[in-house]
Amino acid sequence: xxxxxxxxxxxxxxRVWAPxxxxxxxxxxxxGDHVMTPEPGGYFSLIVPARGGDRYFYLPxxxxxxxxxxSRLLPEGVHGPTEIVxxxxxxxxxxxxxxxxxxxxxxxxxxxxxxxxxxxxxxxxERLEYLKYDLGVTVIELMPVAAFPGERNWGYDGVSPYxxxxxxxxxxxxKRLVDAAHRIGLGVILxxxxxxxxxxxxYLRAFGPYFTARHQTPWGEAINYDDQGSEGVRRYxxxxxxxxxxxxxxxGLRLDAIQTIQDDSQRHILAEVQGEVQxxxxxxxxxxxxxxxxxENDARLIRPATSRGYGLDAQWxxxxxxxxxxxxxxxxxxYYQDFxxxxxxxxxxxxxxxxxxxxxxxxxxxxxxxxxxxPMESHVICLQNHDQVGNRAQGERWSQLVPIGMRKAAAAxxxxxxxxxLLFMGEEYDESAxxxxxxxxxxxxxxxxxxxxxxxxxxxxxxxxxxDPQDPASFERSKLRxxxxxxxxxxxxxYRALIDLRKRCVLPGERTCRAELIDEHSILMQVSARExxxxxxxxxxxxxxxxxxxxxxxxxxxxxxxxxxxxGCAVTVYTLV
Numbered sequence: 280x281x282x283x284x285x286x287x288x289x290x291x292x293x294r295v296w297a298p299x300x301x302x303x304x305x306x307x308x309x310x311g312d313h314v315m316t317p318e319p320g321g322y323f324s325l326i327v328p329a330r331g332g333d334r335y336f337y338l339p340x341x342x343x344x345x346x347x348x349x350s351r352l353l354p355e356g357v358h359g360p361t362e363i364v365x366x367x368x369x370x371x372x373x374x375x376x377x378x379x380x381x382x383x384x385x386x387x388x389x390x391x392x393x394x395x396x397x398x399x400x401x402x403x404x405e406r407l408e409y410l411k412y413d414l415g416v417t418v419i420e421l422m423p424v425a426a427f428p429g430e431r432n433w434g435y436d437g438v439s440p441y442x443x444x445x446x447x448x449x450x451x452x453x454k455r456l457v458d459a460a461h462r463i464g465l466g467v468i469l470x471x472x473x474x475x476x477x478x479x480x481x482y483l484r485a486f487g488p489y490f491t492a493r494h495q496t497p498w499g500e501a502i503n504y505d506d507q508g509s510e511g512v513r514r515y516x517x518x519x520x521x522x523x524x525x526x527x528x529x530x531g532l533r534l535d536a537i538q539t540i541q542d543d544s545q546r547h548i549l550a551e552v553q554g555e556v557q558x559x560x561x562x563x564x565x566x567x568x569x570x571x572x573x574x575e576n577d578a579r580l581i582r583p584a585t586s587r588g589y590g591l592d593a594q595w596x597x598x599x600x601x602x603x604x605x606x607x608x609x610x611x612x613x614y615y616q617d618f619x620x621x622x623x624x625x626x627x628x629x630x631x632x633x634x635x636x637x638x639x640x641x642x643x644x645x646x647x648x649x650x651x652x653x654p655m656e657s658h659v660i661c662l663q664n665h666d667q668v669g670n671r672a673q674g675e676r677w678s679q680l681v682p683i684g685m686r687k688a689a690a691a692x693x694x695x696x697x698x699x700x701l702l703f704m705g706e707e708y709d710e711s712a713x714x715x716x717x718x719x720x721x722x723x724x725x726x727x728x729x730x731x732x733x734x735x736x737x738x739x740x741x742x743x744x745x746x747d748p749q750d751p752a753s754f755e756r757s758k759l760r761x762x763x764x765x766x767x768x769x770x771x772x773x774y775r776a777l778i779d780l781r782k783r784c785v786l787p788g789e790r791t792c793r794a795e796l797i798d799e800h801s802i803l804m805q806v807s808a809r810e811x812x813x814x815x816x817x818x819x820x821x822x823x824x825x826x827x828x829x830x831x832x833x834x835x836x837x838x839x840x841x842x843x844x845x846x847g848c849a850v851t852v853y854t855l856v
Contacts, residue, residue: 297323303323349441378530436477438477441519504548570592592657593659596627603693613641618633655791707774719749833854
C-alpha cells in the first residue's frame with residue numbers, strides 16, 4: 280500500500296502514485312523538504328528519518344503543499360498535514376473473532392457524531408452493551424468515517440478515503456471501537472463511498488487522473504475507473520477496501536449509491552473489490568460481507584460471475600421501505616407515487632423487490648430485474664435509515680408520522696421476515712429527535728451552494744422553514760435522547776421481543792417466506808426454515824378477527840392491552856411447537 284510506512288531505526292518509507300507530475304517533494308514539518316525518487320508507473324518514493332506522530336505534506340510540482348492521498352490521519356483537518364500512524368502501534372485483544380455469516384445479521388445503522396453526547400468512537404463504545412445485550416442486534420453499521428471538512432457531516436463529503444475523521448477519535452479510536460465490539464460478539468461494518476469525493480479538501484487532482492469527463496455524476500466528473508490512467512485509480516480504491524478489513528478488522532463494507540459508479544471496463548470495479556475482499560477474508564479466516572446500496576433493484580450485483588454478476592453479498596432493497604411508508608403514511612410525493620398498496624409489501628416480503636422490470640412512473644421508465652434465485656438474506660430491508668429520515672425537509676422519524684400500532688405491525692413483518700433487517704439509530708425506542716442534514720464547510724461558496732440546493736430540492740413545500748445545514752443547531756438537534764430508553768418504553772420492549780423471536784425462530788436454516796393478503800388491510804406471513812417456524816398476522820386497521828393457525832402452533836407474541844395500543848392495529852405471532 281502507498282503512504283507512509285514505519286521502518287526500523289526511526290525511519291519511514293514514503294510512496295505515492297502521481298503520474299500527473301514530473302517531480303515530487305516531501306515536506307516534513309519537523310524535518311525539512313526532500314526530493315522524492317521517481318519509479319516506474321508514475322510512483323515516487325523516499326526513505327528518511329521519521330516516526331509515528333510526525334507530520335508531512337507532499338509537494339507535487341506546480342501545486343501547493345497537499346496531504347497524502349493515503350493519509351491515515353489528518354489531525355488538523357482536510358487542508359492540514361498528514362500524520363504518520365504506525366498500524367502496529369495498536370494491540371488487539373486477540374484473534375478469536377471470526378465474524379458473522381450474513382444470515383445472522385441484525386444491523387443497527389448509526390452516525391458516530393450524533394449517536395451519543397460525546398460524538399466519538401469512545402462514546403459509541405459506552406453503548407455497545409446496550410446494543411448487544413439490551414436490544415439484541417448483532418452488527419453495527421457506521422456511517423462514513425473518512426475525513427471530511429469540519430466536524431459536522433453525514434460523512435458522504437469525505438475527501439481522504441483512508442483517513443479516519445480526527446474529531447471522532449482517529450484511527451486508534453476506531454480500532455478501540457471495533458475491538459470492544461468484537462469482545463462482546465458484535466460485528467462492525469463500515470459505510471464507504473466509492474462513487475465520488477467531496478469538494479472541499481479534495482486534492483487528488485494534484486496527483487493524477489482520479490476523475491474523468493467521460494462520465495458525469497450528480498457530483499460532477501466521475502471517478503476514473505475506465506479511462507486513461509485508470510489502473511492506478513482502481514488500485515487506490517481496491518486497496519482502500521482491503522485496508523479497512525485488514526488494518527481495522529472490520530466485518531464488512533456498505534458501498535454507497537453504487538448506481539452512480541460508472542465503469543465500462545471488462546471487469547467492473549465492484550466485482551474486483553468483492554473478489555479481492557473475499558480473497559483476503561479467506562486468508563484471514565474471517566467472514567466478511569460486501570453490501571451495495573442501490574435503488575435499481577439490480578440482481579446482477581448479487582449473482583455470481585458465472586452468471587455475469589458481481590458476486591456481492593447483499594444489497595439494500597428500498598422497495599420494502601417505500602411500500603410500507605407509502606401505505607402507512609399516505610404520502611405519494613416523489614418515488615412514493617409508485618407505492619401505497621399492501622400487495623406491494625407482500626411482494627417485497629416474498630421476493631425482495633417490488634419492481635422487477637415494471638414501469639416506474641417516477642423515473643418514466645422500467646425499473647428493476649427479476650430477483651428469482653437470490654438468497655433471502657441478500658436483501659437488506661428497513662423501515663427507517665439515514666437517507667429516508669434525513670432527506671426529508673424536517674428530518675422527521677416514523678415516531679412523528681405513523682401511529683404506534685402500525686409501527687409495531689410493520690416492525691414485526693420486518694424483523695421476522697427472512698431478509699436482513701436494518702434499524703436506524705433510535706428507531707427501536709421511538710426517538711423523537713429529527714435526523715437533519717448538517718455540514719460544517721469552511722468554504723462559504725460551497726456552503727451557500729449546498730443550502731440553495733436544499734431549498735430547490737424542497738421547493739414544492741411552499742413556505743417550509745428548512746433547517747440550515749451549516750447551523751450547529753441542526754447537528755445538535757439530531758443527537759439521540761437516551762433518556763427515552765427507560766423500562767417503560769413500549770416500542771423498545773416490542774423490538775426486544777421481536778429480535779429475541781428472530782434469533783430463536785428465523786435465523787437457523789434455509790429460509791423461505793410466504794406472505795399473502797387475507798383482506799385489503801391484513802397481511803399473513805409464514806417464514807420457514809426447512810419446516811414452518813413462525814407465522815405473523817399484521818392487521819393495519821381495527822379488527823375483530825379470531826384467527827388461529829392450526830394445531831401445533833403456539834401464541835408467541837401479540838400486542839394486547841399490556842402494550843397500551845389504542846389504534847386497533849393487531850399483531851399476532853405464532854411459532855411452531
